[in-house]
Amino acid sequence: MQHQSEGLGIPRFFMVLSSLTPLFIIWSMRGTKLISEWIFQTICIALIVIPNLYLIWRLSKSKEEGTYKKVVENAHDHREHLIVYLFAMLLPFYASNLDTLRELLSTCIALAFIIFLFLHLNLHYMNIFFALFGYQVYTVTPNESKNKITGTKPFVLITKRQNIKTNLTINVYRVSNSVYWEKNE
Numbered sequence: 001m002q003h004q005s006e007g008l009g010i011p012r013f014f015m016v017l018s019s020l021t022p023l024f025i026i027w028s029m030r031g032t033k034l035i036s037e038w039i040f041q042t043i044c045i046a047l048i049v050i051p052n053l054y055l056i057w058r059l060s061k062s063k064e065e066g067t068y069k070k071v072v073e074n075a076h077d078h079r080e081h082l083i084v085y086l087f088a089m090l091l092p093f094y095a096s097n098l099d100t101l102r103e104l105l106s107t108c109i110a111l112a113f114i115i116f117l118f119l120h121l122n123l124h125y126m127n128i129f130f131a132l133f134g135y136q137v138y139t140v141t142p143n144e145s146k147n148k149i150t151g152t153k154p155f156v157l158i159t160k161r162q163n164i165k166t167n168l169t170i171n172v173y174r175v176s177n178s179v180y181w182e183k184n185e
Contacts, residue, residue, distance in 0.1 A: 011058045011176050015124040016115050017051035022128055023093050024048045032098035052129075059181060062173035067183050070172055071143040075157070075164035078137040125156045125179045134160055143167060155180055 028044035031037055096107045118124055125137055138157045157164070157172065159182035164170075172180035 009119075011054070012119055012122075012124040013115075014051045014054040014058070015127065015176070015179075016118045017047065018055045018129070019118070019124070019127040020111075020115075021048050021052060026093075027098065030098065032104060034099065034101060034104055055127075058175060059173070062175050062181060063183075065174065067171045067173060068180070070140065070155070070157075070170050070180065072164055072166060072168045072170065073141045073143040074166060075138040075140045078139065078156075122156075122178055124176065125158065130158055136161060138164055140164065153178070157182060160184065 024044045024047040028041055028048075032040055035043075093107065093111070096103065096110075098104045098107060118126070130137060135158050138159065139154055140157045141154045156179045157170070158175075158179065159170075161182070171183040173183060175181050
């Protein structure tokens with residue numbers, strides 16, 4: 001997706017953290033010898049629960065803010081991004097050992113780089129839960145002549161649709177400046 005100015009930094013940050021939920025579940029199960037189990041479990045549970053609750057809250061808040069009409073020029077499916085996400089991020093972190101201070105710190109720094117990249121490249125929409133609940137993720141180029149009010153920049157659409165046709169008019173909620181959630185009728 002083309003890089004564009006993105007606001008709503010807190011929702012984006014929590015969307016990235018919620019996308020890391022599978023990693024935090026794995027870390028919680030594996031544990032570490034460096035931190036007491038109770039503290040480590042509490043940290044992992046907080047990293048699972050807080051971002052996901054915030055994401056759910058943000059989705060409900062976006063509904064309160066109202067809908068936007070968007071007219072699609074074309075759409076590109078992002079299933080391959082989910083595969084890249086799984087193999088490029090979760091597998092290396094799964095294999096990491098957290099039992100020495102050096103390994104724990106280097107893993108946390110690598111995780112910080114991943115979070116920065118996801119935010120910088122506007123990949124905050126990558127979330128395995130969307131796939132688990134049957135949602136598809138598309139980059140949509142709006143029809144310039146029919147989107148004068150809502151804009152003509154490409155955006156990410158999270159939807160239950162299996163395909164998106166040209167000139168389709170959709171009602172969406174704004175999750176962030178470049179991510180929209182289709183309103184289910």
